[in-house]
Amino acid sequence: MALQSLDIQRRSATTTPQPGARNPVEVAKLIDVTTCIGCKACQVSCSEWNDIRAEVGSNIGVYDNPIDLDAKAWTVMRYSEVEENGKLEWLIRKDGCMHCSDPGCLKSCPSPGAIIQFKNGIVDFHQENCIGCGYCVTGCPFNVPRISKDDGKAYKCSLCSDRVAAGQEPSCVKTCPTGAISFGSKADMKEVAARRIANLKERGYANAGLYDPPGVGGTHVMYVLHHADRPELYAGLPKDPSISPLVGLWKGVAKPLATLALAGVALGSLFHYVVKGPNEISKEIEDEIEKEDAQ
Amino acid sequence: MIRDPKDLQRYTASERANHWVVGICFILLALSGLAFFHPAFFPLSQFFGGPVWARILHPFIGVVLTISFLGLFFRFWKLNRIGAADREWLSRVGEMVNGDDHGMPEQGKYNGGQKVMFWALAVCVLLLFVSGILLWRAYFSFPVDAVRLGAVVHAAAAALMIGFILVHVYAAIWVKGTIRAMWYGTVTRAWAKQHHRGWYRQVTGK
Ligand code: HEM
Numbered sequence: 134m135a136l137q138s139l140d141i142q143r144r145s146a147t148t149t150p151q152p153g154a155r156n157p158v159e160v161a162k163l164i165d166v167t168t169c170i171g172c173k174a175c176q177v178s179c180s181e182w183n184d185i186r187a188e189v190g191s192n193i194g195v196y197d198n199p200i201d202l203d204a205k206a207w208t209v210m211r212y213s214e215v216e217e218n219g220k221l222e223w224l225i226r227k228d229g230c231m232h233c234s235d236p237g238c239l240k241s242c243p244s245p246g247a248i249i250q251f252k253n254g255i256v257d258f259h260q261e262n263c264i265g266c267g268y269c270v271t272g273c274p275f276n277v278p279r280i281s282k283d284d285g286k287a288y289k290c291s292l293c294s295d296r297v298a299a300g301q302e303p304s305c306v307k308t309c310p311t312g313a314i315s316f317g318s319k320a321d322m323k324e325v326a327a328r329r330i331a332n333l334k335e336r337g338y339a340n341a342g343l344y345d346p347p348g349v350g351g352t353h354v355m356y357v358l359h360h361a362d363r364p365e366l367y368a369g370l371p372k373d374p375s376i377s378p379l380v381g382l383w384k385g386v387a388k389p390l391a392t393l394a395l396a397g398v399a400l401g402s403l404f405h406y407v408v409k410g411p412n413e414i415s416k417e418i419e420d421e422i423e424k425e426d427a428q
Numbered sequence: 429m430i431r432d433p434k435d436l437q438r439y440t441a442s443e444r445a446n447h448w449v450v451g452i453c454f455i456l457l458a459l460s461g462l463a464f465f466h467p468a469f470f471p472l473s474q475f476f477g478g479p480v481w482a483r484i485l486h487p488f489i490g491v492v493l494t495i496s497f498l499g500l501f502f503r504f505w506k507l508n509r510i511g512a513a514d515r516e517w518l519s520r521v522g523e524m525v526n527g528d529d530h531g532m533p534e535q536g537k538y539n540g541g542q543k544v545m546f547w548a549l550a551v552c553v554l555l556l557f558v559s560g561i562l563l564w565r566a567y568f569s570f571p572v573d574a575v576r577l578g579a580v581v582h583a584a585a586a587a588l589m590i591g592f593i594l595v596h597v598y599a600a601i602w603v604k605g606t607i608r609a610m611w612y613g614t615v616t617r618a619w620a621k622q623h624h625r626g627w628y629r630q631v632t633g634k
Pocket residue numbers: 243266454457458459460461462464465466482483484486487488489490491493494553556557558559560561563564565579582583586587589590
C-alpha cells in the first residue's frame with residue numbers, strides 16, 4: 134500500500150474485498166459559502182501545493198478565472214449574482230470534487246485501481262492506473278473530473294490525500310484567510326456547520342442549511358449555504374444529485390448477466406454439436422450428384 | 429487454385445477479403461471492448477499492449493469495421509430481403525436446430541436465419557458506431573446525458589453483437605462444408621443442393 138495511513142474502502146473495477154482491518158475516522162471539508170469573500174487564496178494554494186497551473190485563458194467579463202475546472206485547476210471559484218428579497222447577492226462557491234460517499238466516477242471506472250475511495254472518505258485518482266477513457270466524467274453527477282490534453286489522464290481535487298495522510302489539513306483549508314473552510318472529522322464538521330447555520334437563521338437567512346446531499350450517500354466536501362433550499366443559485370449546484378439511472382443501468386447487474394448469457398450461447402453451441410452432431414451433407418444428395426456426373 | 433472444377437463459386441475474392449477485414453476488426457473490437465466491459469475481462473487489454481493502448485486503438489478499429497461493414501452491406505443487402513419462404517423457414521427453425529432439415533422449405537442463396545442475422549448485425553453496427561462516437565472522449569465532447577445513453581447502448585449492442593457472432597460462427601462450423609466458402613470461395617454442388625436448393629438451381633440451371 135502506498136499510503137499506509139489511508140485505508141481503502143473501494144477500488145475501481147475490483148470485485149474482491151479491500152484491506153479493511155482498520156477503521157479510520159471519516160473526514161470532511163466544510164466550505165462556508167456565507168463567509169467566503171472570493172479572494173481565491175484557496176485556488177492559489179491548490180495550484181502551489183500540487184504544482185499545477187491551468188493555461189492562462191481570457192477574461193470573459195466575470196470574476197471566474199480560470200473559467201472552468203481543468204486537469205490543472207482542481208478547484209475554481211464560481212461567482213453568481215442573484216437578486217434575493219430585493220437585494221443583490223453575490224454568491225461565491227468554491228467548486229471542485231465533492232468526495233461523494235457513493236462516487237459515480239469510481240462506479241464507472243473500468244480500470245482496476247485508477248480510482249480509490251479511502252476509508253476516511255477521500256476519493257482519489259491514481260493516474261498511473263488511469264487509461265484515459267473518460268468514463269469517470271460520464272459517471273460524475275457534479276461534472277468534476279477533467280482529462281488532461283497533455284497525458285490523457287483524468288485529474289481532480291485529491292482533498293490533499295498526501296497532506297491528510299501525514300496529519301495535515303488540505304492546503305486550501307490552511308490558506309483561507311477568513312476561516313471559511315474548515316477540516317476535521319465529518320461529525321465535527323457537521324457540528325461546526327450547525328452552529329453557523331443557527332447563527333445565519335438568527336440573522337434572517339431562514340433557509341440557511343448544510344449541503345450534504347443524501348442522493349450520493351453524503352459528501353466529504355460540504356457547503357453551508359444561505360439558501361440551502363435552492364442550491365442551483367450557486368452556479369448550478371445540483372439540488373438533489375445522484376448517480377444517473379443510465380449509469381446505474383450501464384454499471385449494474387446487466388453486465389454480469391450478459392456475460393453469463395454469452396457464456397451460455399458459447400457452451401450451448403458446443404453441446405449442441407456434441408449432442409446433435411454436425412450437419413453433414415446427406416448421403417442421398419451425394420449420390421444424386423454422383424449419378425449426374427456418371428451420366 | 430482449382431479443386432473440383434464443378435464446385436460452385438459462392439464468393440469472389442474481394443467479397444471474401446472484405447468479410448475477413450470485418451471479421452478481424454470484430455475480434456479485435458470484442459477483445460478490447462470486453463476489457464472495459466467488466467473487470468473480469470480487463471486482462472484482455474494485454475493483447476493490445478496494455479489497457480491504455482486498448483483504449484486508444486479500439487475506436488479506430490471500430491471506424492475501420494464500420495467502413496468495411498458498409499462494403500459487405502452494399503454487396504449483400506439485396507440478397508437478404510426477407511420474403512414468405514423465409515418466414516416459413518423461420519417458423520420451423522426448431523426442426524433445423526434439432527438436426528433434421530428434411531422438411532425445411534427450399535432456400536435461395538441465404539436462408540431465413542442468415543437473413544435475420546444480416547439485418548441484426550447491420551443494426552448492431554449502426555448502433556455501435558453512433559454510440560461509439562458519443563463515447564470517444566479523446567476527440568469528441570457531447571452533452572453528458574448523450575454520452576451516458578451512448579454508454580448503455582454501446583455496451584448492450586456490443587453484447588448482442590458478440591452473441592450473434594457466436595451463433596454466426598457456430599452455424600458455419602456446424603454446417604459442414606461451409607467454412608471453405610469464406611476461405612477460397614467455393615462450395616460443393618451437394619452442399620448447395622442440400623442447404624440452398626433454390627440457389628443451386630439458379631446457378632446450375634437444374
Ligand atoms: C463502430 C465503431 C466503434 C467505435 C467508434 C467504438 C468506440 C468505443 C469507445 C470510444 C469506447 C470507450 C472505450 C474507449 O475509449 O476505447 C468503446 C467501448 C466498448 N466497445 Fe466500442 N466502438 C466501436 C465498435 C465496437 C464493436 C463492433 C464492438 C463489438 C464487439 C465494441 C465493443 C465495445 C465494448 C464491449 C466496450 C466497453 C463498453 C463498456 O464499457 O460498457 N465496440 N467503444
